[in-house]
Amino acid sequence: MTRYLVGRLLGLVAVLFVTSLVVFGAIHLAPGDPVTFLLHGRPATPEAVAALRTEHHLDDPLAVQYAKWLGGVLTGDFGTSAQFHQDVADLIGSRLPGTALLVAYAALLVALIGVGSGILAALRPGALDRTVLIGTGVATATPSFVTAIALVSLFSVQLGWFPGPGGTPVGLSQQLHHLTLPAFALALTFAGLLARVTRSAMLDELGREHVEVARARGVAGRTVVRRHVLRNALGPVVTVGGTMLAGLLISTSIVETAFDVPGLGSLLVASVSAQDFAVVQAITLLSVAAFVLVNLLVDLLAPLIDPRLSLHGEGSS
Numbered sequence: 001m002t003r004y005l006v007g008r009l010l011g012l013v014a015v016l017f018v019t020s021l022v023v024f025g026a027i028h029l030a031p032g033d034p035v036t037f038l039l040h041g042r043p044a045t046p047e048a049v050a051a052l053r054t055e056h057h058l059d060d061p062l063a064v065q066y067a068k069w070l071g072g073v074l075t076g077d078f079g080t081s082a083q084f085h086q087d088v089a090d091l092i093g094s095r096l097p098g099t100a101l102l103v104a105y106a107a108l109l110v111a112l113i114g115v116g117s118g119i120l121a122a123l124r125p126g127a128l129d130r131t132v133l134i135g136t137g138v139a140t141a142t143p144s145f146v147t148a149i150a151l152v153s154l155f156s157v158q159l160g161w162f163p164g165p166g167g168t169p170v171g172l173s174q175q176l177h178h179l180t181l182p183a184f185a186l187a188l189t190f191a192g193l194l195a196r197v198t199r200s201a202m203l204d205e206l207g208r209e210h211v212e213v214a215r216a217r218g219v220a221g222r223t224v225v226r227r228h229v230l231r232n233a234l235g236p237v238v239t240v241g242g243t244m245l246a247g248l249l250i251s252t253s254i255v256e257t258a259f260d261v262p263g264l265g266s267l268l269v270a271s272v273s274a275q276d277f278a279v280v281q282a283i284t285l286l287s288v289a290a291f292v293l294v295n296l297l298v299d300l301l302a303p304l305i306d307p308r309l310s311l312h313g314e315g316s317s
Contacts, residue, residue, distance in 0.1 A: 079278035099263035109187035118198025139192030148185040148258040165260040201233035242298025246291040
């Protein structure tokens with residue numbers, strides 16, 4: 001266990017190191033002088049340009065620039081935003097709670113809708129199963145921004161049940177009210193995918209011999225489902241669900257922009273448009289770190305739920 005964990009942590013560090021090289025190198029692969037991006041077309045005196053190059057270490061060798069940037073990142077210094085003229089770490093810290101609440105809300109919806117509908121489809125073959133398959137097919141094929149437009153048009157403009165894009169909610173209850181439509185827009189595609197995974201895992205378990213034996217011995221149907229089917233089916237569901245949680249983090253940029261939610265996703269989109277590379281580098285690096293950490297936690301959690309899965313990702317049966 002310890003050896004496996006150390007190996008995964010070393011792999012995590014290696015992934016982050018390679019990511020940092022790619023993220024840092026991207027700004028230098030972009031055409032044009034980085035000073036031009038920092039000035040955003042504004043006129044500047046030679047003295048101002050020289051000061052800007054010194055501030056951002058642009059006259060140093062590339063390896064020295066990377067070492068200074070990475071050293072700052074490791075100490076929490078991601079530089080200064082050229083767009084907002086604010087420390088990047090403070091800027092991200094102010095946007096992180098909104099994104100975290102939106103992702104948590106969407107993850108709860110994915111779990112409830114995805115697992116619930118998948119179980120119902122597996123246990124109720126026929127019309128209900130076909131309805132779930134059609135519904136999940138539509139959900140997975142519909143882009144998040146299309147879902148966002150449809151939700152706003154129906155529930156905000158026509159019915160008036162939820163506020164539209166924008167606004168400044170105060171308190172947790174108002175925040176959840178404002179985030180309901182964005183959370184559904186973010187969750188529906190992933191819920192459709194998880195429902196299909198849950199249905200498939202449940203059907204596999206329902207067809208196994210030990211389930212037939214339990215039924216033949218007269219064990220109650222609900223007990224068979226709870227002890228022999230659902231428990232064994234949770235392994236792949238949790239594994240896929242963890243990957244989807246990481247996907248939710250990446251997908252927030254579209255939904256936050258569509259609903260004008262002040263989170264990391266909308267900040268990333270605005271920073272890319274404004275060529276604010278310090279912010280783009282920081283959010284990209286943190287997103288990759290979150291993605292890798294979530295996958296590591298899922299790999300550690302899966303064998304605890306389904307003992308047939310080893311820590312090396314191989315089934316023992």
